[in-house]
Amino acid sequence: MIVAIVNNGNIEQTGELSVLFPNVSFPASGPSDEWMAENNLVPVTYFKAYDAATQKLVSCEAYLEGGAAKGPYSRAKMGRMTTVGALTRETLVWTQGQYGWKKAEDVAELAQLFTVMPPPPPPAA
Numbered sequence: 001m002i003v004a005i006v007n008n009g010n011i012e013q014t015g016e017l018s019v020l021f022p023n024v025s026f027p028a029s030g031p032s033d034e035w036m037a038e039n040n041l042v043p044v045t046y047f048k049a050y051d052a053a054t055q056k057l058v059s060c061e062a063y064l065e066g067g068a069a070k071g072p073y074s075r076a077k078m079g080r081m082t083t084v085g086a087l088t089r090e091t092l093v094w095t096q097g098q099y100g101w102k103k104a105e106d107v108a109e110l111a112q113l114f115t116v117m118p119p120p121p122p123p124a125a
Contacts, residue, residue, distance in 0.1 A: 001030055002044040004094070004101065011101040014044060014094060044094060075109065082113045089114050 001017045013020065017031070021039075036043070073081070081087035089105035104110045 003036075003041045004044050006040050006042050011092060014100055017041075075113075078104075078110065079113050087113075 002014065003017050003020065004014045005012045005020070017026065031041075078087050087104060089103060091104045092101040093104045093107055093110060094101045095107070095109075098107070105114055
């Protein structure tokens with residue numbers, strides 16, 4: 001189980017529960033909700049989604065909203081979220097292999113979502 005340690009609205013650390021708490025034994029069902037709350041932990045979800053059109057696995061991101069992990073969402077979905085303001089440059093995101101949470105604008109794969117697109121060319125005369 002991957003978790004984020006959140007204190008005062010700030011992400012302090014993310015990682016596997018067993019790595020962050022190596023001296024704690026958990027039941028097979030995982031820690032209780034009460035234990036998670038007492039230790040300021042928020043579960044983080046990550047998976048690879050299958051794109052039926054391309055028949056390939058696509059990476060998905062998780063993000064934080066109000067201290068709670070949301071997602072994961074495909075990059076395409078996150079692109080749509082930027083157009084309606086649900087995902088901003090300041091939104092904290094996480095993806096597999098990334099150490100800790102980062103602002104969306106600081107993740108190379110997402111930074112391009114925030115570039116300003118030029119207007120369409122004028123119609124041909």
